[in-house]
Amino acid sequence: MTLRTATFLVVLAFSAAAIAAPKGNVAAGKKAYESTVNSKGEAKAACSSCHGKGANQPLEGMPKLAGQYPEYLAKALNEYRSGKRKNAIMAGQVVDLTDADVANLSAYFGSLKGDIHDLSGHAR
Protein backbone atom coordinates (compact mmCIF):
# COMPACT_ATOMS: atom_id res chain seq x y z
CA MET A 1 0.00 0.00 0.00
CA THR A 2 1.39 3.38 -0.91
CA LEU A 3 1.51 6.14 1.66
CA ARG A 4 -1.06 8.08 -0.34
CA THR A 5 -3.48 5.16 -0.32
CA ALA A 6 -2.93 4.65 3.40
CA THR A 7 -3.59 8.34 4.10
CA PHE A 8 -6.74 8.18 1.99
CA LEU A 9 -8.01 5.16 3.92
CA VAL A 10 -7.27 6.80 7.28
CA VAL A 11 -9.15 9.94 6.26
CA LEU A 12 -12.01 7.79 4.98
CA ALA A 13 -12.14 5.87 8.25
CA PHE A 14 -12.33 9.10 10.27
CA SER A 15 -15.10 10.56 8.12
CA ALA A 16 -17.02 7.30 8.39
CA ALA A 17 -16.69 7.48 12.17
CA ALA A 18 -17.99 11.07 12.11
CA ILE A 19 -21.00 10.04 10.04
CA ALA A 20 -21.64 7.04 12.29
CA ALA A 21 -21.98 9.24 15.40
CA PRO A 22 -25.70 9.37 16.23
CA LYS A 23 -27.44 12.47 14.94
CA GLY A 24 -29.79 13.80 17.56
CA ASN A 25 -33.38 14.77 16.98
CA VAL A 26 -34.06 18.29 18.29
CA ALA A 27 -37.81 17.83 18.80
CA ALA A 28 -37.29 14.57 20.69
CA GLY A 29 -34.61 16.28 22.78
CA LYS A 30 -36.98 19.11 23.73
CA LYS A 31 -39.59 16.57 24.78
CA ALA A 32 -37.05 14.65 26.89
CA TYR A 33 -35.81 17.90 28.48
CA GLU A 34 -39.29 18.78 29.73
CA SER A 35 -40.50 15.25 30.47
CA THR A 36 -41.48 14.26 34.01
CA VAL A 37 -41.58 10.58 33.06
CA ASN A 38 -38.55 8.44 32.32
CA SER A 39 -38.24 5.84 29.56
CA LYS A 40 -39.64 3.19 31.91
CA GLY A 41 -42.75 5.26 32.60
CA GLU A 42 -41.61 6.20 36.13
CA ALA A 43 -41.88 9.74 37.51
CA LYS A 44 -38.72 11.83 37.37
CA ALA A 45 -37.84 15.47 37.81
CA ALA A 46 -37.67 17.22 34.46
CA CYS A 47 -34.22 18.45 33.42
CA SER A 48 -35.91 21.83 33.04
CA SER A 49 -36.75 21.97 36.76
CA CYS A 50 -33.09 22.77 37.48
CA HIS A 51 -31.63 23.96 34.14
CA GLY A 52 -34.55 26.30 33.59
CA LYS A 53 -36.59 27.73 30.76
CA GLY A 54 -34.92 27.25 27.41
CA ALA A 55 -32.01 25.59 29.28
CA ASN A 56 -30.76 29.12 29.88
CA GLN A 57 -32.15 30.06 33.31
CA PRO A 58 -30.71 27.48 35.71
CA LEU A 59 -30.93 27.47 39.46
CA GLU A 60 -27.77 28.84 41.09
CA GLY A 61 -24.94 26.34 40.76
CA MET A 62 -26.37 24.60 37.71
CA PRO A 63 -24.99 25.20 34.21
CA LYS A 64 -26.68 26.93 31.30
CA LEU A 65 -26.91 24.39 28.48
CA ALA A 66 -28.49 26.45 25.68
CA GLY A 67 -26.03 26.94 22.84
CA GLN A 68 -23.37 24.64 24.27
CA TYR A 69 -21.52 22.39 21.83
CA PRO A 70 -23.53 19.14 21.47
CA GLU A 71 -20.56 16.78 21.55
CA TYR A 72 -19.29 18.35 24.78
CA LEU A 73 -22.72 17.82 26.37
CA ALA A 74 -22.89 14.24 25.05
CA LYS A 75 -19.50 13.59 26.63
CA ALA A 76 -20.69 15.10 29.93
CA LEU A 77 -23.92 13.06 29.96
CA ASN A 78 -22.05 9.87 29.06
CA GLU A 79 -19.53 10.51 31.83
CA TYR A 80 -22.39 10.88 34.32
CA ARG A 81 -23.83 7.61 32.98
CA SER A 82 -20.54 5.74 33.39
CA GLY A 83 -19.81 7.31 36.77
CA LYS A 84 -16.58 8.91 35.53
CA ARG A 85 -18.04 12.31 36.33
CA LYS A 86 -19.65 12.42 39.73
CA ASN A 87 -22.66 14.45 40.78
CA ALA A 88 -25.37 13.13 43.10
CA ILE A 89 -28.25 14.76 41.23
CA MET A 90 -27.02 14.02 37.70
CA ALA A 91 -26.23 10.40 38.57
CA GLY A 92 -29.92 9.86 39.32
CA GLN A 93 -31.14 11.88 36.36
CA VAL A 94 -29.17 9.98 33.70
CA VAL A 95 -29.79 6.48 35.01
CA ASP A 96 -32.48 5.64 32.46
CA LEU A 97 -31.05 7.57 29.49
CA THR A 98 -30.33 5.73 26.25
CA ASP A 99 -27.67 6.65 23.68
CA ALA A 100 -30.48 8.11 21.56
CA ASP A 101 -31.68 10.27 24.50
CA VAL A 102 -28.15 11.64 24.93
CA ALA A 103 -27.91 12.48 21.21
CA ASN A 104 -31.39 14.07 21.18
CA LEU A 105 -30.84 16.17 24.33
CA SER A 106 -27.42 17.34 23.12
CA ALA A 107 -28.84 18.27 19.71
CA TYR A 108 -31.69 20.19 21.36
CA PHE A 109 -29.36 22.19 23.63
CA GLY A 110 -27.04 22.90 20.73
CA SER A 111 -29.95 24.23 18.67
CA LEU A 112 -30.93 26.82 21.30
CA LYS A 113 -29.65 30.37 21.59
CA GLY A 114 -28.50 31.29 25.08
CA ASP A 115 -26.13 33.44 27.13
CA ILE A 116 -23.03 31.29 26.93
CA HIS A 117 -20.37 31.97 24.32
CA ASP A 118 -16.69 31.38 23.65
CA LEU A 119 -14.17 33.98 24.84
CA SER A 120 -12.99 35.05 21.37
CA GLY A 121 -14.50 38.52 21.71
CA HIS A 122 -12.96 38.97 25.13
CA ALA A 123 -9.29 38.07 24.59
CA ARG A 124 -7.07 41.07 25.22
Add this chain to the structure above:
Amino acid sequence: MMKPAVLFVTCLALSALAGPVFAKGDIAKGKTLAYTCTGCHGIAEYKNAYPSYRVPKIGGQNEQYLIAALTGYKKRERNHPTMQAQAQSYSDEDIANIAAYLASLKTK
Protein backbone atom coordinates in the same frame (compact mmCIF):
# COMPACT_ATOMS: atom_id res chain seq x y z
CA MET B 1 -33.59 7.46 41.74
CA MET B 2 -34.59 10.59 43.60
CA LYS B 3 -38.27 11.41 43.64
CA PRO B 4 -39.14 14.64 41.84
CA ALA B 5 -40.19 16.39 45.03
CA VAL B 6 -36.99 15.37 46.80
CA LEU B 7 -34.91 16.49 43.85
CA PHE B 8 -36.71 19.81 43.73
CA VAL B 9 -36.11 20.43 47.42
CA THR B 10 -32.45 19.39 46.98
CA CYS B 11 -32.09 21.87 44.14
CA LEU B 12 -33.69 24.59 46.22
CA ALA B 13 -31.48 23.82 49.20
CA LEU B 14 -28.38 23.88 47.01
CA SER B 15 -29.33 27.19 45.45
CA ALA B 16 -30.09 28.67 48.86
CA LEU B 17 -26.69 27.52 50.10
CA ALA B 18 -24.82 28.76 47.07
CA GLY B 19 -25.66 32.42 47.61
CA PRO B 20 -24.49 33.43 51.07
CA VAL B 21 -21.74 30.83 51.61
CA PHE B 22 -19.30 32.07 48.97
CA ALA B 23 -17.75 35.51 48.88
CA LYS B 24 -18.41 37.51 45.74
CA GLY B 25 -15.56 37.26 43.29
CA ASP B 26 -13.60 40.25 42.03
CA ILE B 27 -14.30 40.67 38.31
CA ALA B 28 -11.20 42.78 37.58
CA LYS B 29 -8.86 40.29 39.26
CA GLY B 30 -10.69 37.48 37.51
CA LYS B 31 -10.12 39.08 34.13
CA THR B 32 -6.35 39.07 34.64
CA LEU B 33 -6.38 35.43 35.72
CA ALA B 34 -8.70 34.38 32.89
CA TYR B 35 -6.26 35.47 30.19
CA THR B 36 -4.85 31.92 30.13
CA CYS B 37 -8.33 30.49 29.54
CA THR B 38 -8.60 32.27 26.20
CA GLY B 39 -5.82 30.05 24.81
CA CYS B 40 -8.42 27.30 24.37
CA HIS B 41 -11.81 28.75 25.32
CA GLY B 42 -11.18 31.92 23.31
CA ILE B 43 -11.02 30.23 19.93
CA ALA B 44 -14.40 29.59 18.32
CA GLU B 45 -14.95 25.89 17.53
CA TYR B 46 -11.54 25.01 19.07
CA LYS B 47 -11.20 21.26 19.40
CA ASN B 48 -9.71 19.33 22.25
CA ALA B 49 -7.13 16.91 20.77
CA TYR B 50 -8.25 13.66 22.37
CA PRO B 51 -10.98 12.74 22.76
CA SER B 52 -12.04 15.11 20.03
CA TYR B 53 -14.77 17.56 21.01
CA ARG B 54 -15.08 21.32 20.98
CA VAL B 55 -14.05 22.87 24.30
CA PRO B 56 -17.10 24.24 26.11
CA LYS B 57 -18.35 27.79 25.92
CA ILE B 58 -17.78 29.32 29.35
CA GLY B 59 -18.45 33.05 28.84
CA GLY B 60 -21.75 33.98 30.53
CA GLN B 61 -22.00 30.63 32.33
CA ASN B 62 -23.56 30.39 35.81
CA GLU B 63 -21.11 31.72 38.41
CA GLN B 64 -21.57 29.05 41.08
CA TYR B 65 -21.41 26.31 38.44
CA LEU B 66 -18.04 27.67 37.25
CA ILE B 67 -16.78 27.63 40.84
CA ALA B 68 -17.95 24.02 41.23
CA ALA B 69 -16.32 23.01 37.93
CA LEU B 70 -12.94 24.64 38.67
CA THR B 71 -12.94 23.31 42.23
CA GLY B 72 -13.72 19.83 40.86
CA TYR B 73 -10.70 20.02 38.54
CA LYS B 74 -8.51 21.31 41.37
CA LYS B 75 -9.51 18.38 43.58
CA ARG B 76 -9.11 16.04 40.57
CA GLU B 77 -12.75 14.98 40.91
CA ARG B 78 -13.28 16.03 37.31
CA ASN B 79 -11.10 14.42 34.71
CA HIS B 80 -9.30 16.57 32.20
CA PRO B 81 -5.49 16.71 32.30
CA THR B 82 -5.15 20.29 31.05
CA MET B 83 -7.90 21.63 33.30
CA GLN B 84 -6.57 19.75 36.32
CA ALA B 85 -3.12 21.25 35.69
CA GLN B 86 -4.58 24.75 35.30
CA ALA B 87 -6.69 24.53 38.43
CA GLN B 88 -3.81 23.37 40.65
CA SER B 89 -2.34 26.87 40.68
CA TYR B 90 -5.59 28.57 41.70
CA SER B 91 -6.57 29.42 45.26
CA ASP B 92 -10.27 29.33 46.20
CA GLU B 93 -10.23 33.12 45.92
CA ASP B 94 -8.72 32.93 42.41
CA ILE B 95 -11.48 30.51 41.39
CA ALA B 96 -14.17 32.84 42.77
CA ASN B 97 -12.62 35.76 40.87
CA ILE B 98 -12.37 33.85 37.58
CA ALA B 99 -15.96 32.63 37.93
CA ALA B 100 -17.21 36.16 38.67
CA TYR B 101 -15.44 37.50 35.57
CA LEU B 102 -16.61 34.72 33.21
CA ALA B 103 -20.20 34.88 34.49
CA SER B 104 -20.27 38.64 33.96
CA LEU B 105 -19.48 38.38 30.24
CA LYS B 106 -22.08 39.20 27.62
CA THR B 107 -21.87 38.13 23.99
CA LYS B 108 -19.85 40.62 21.95
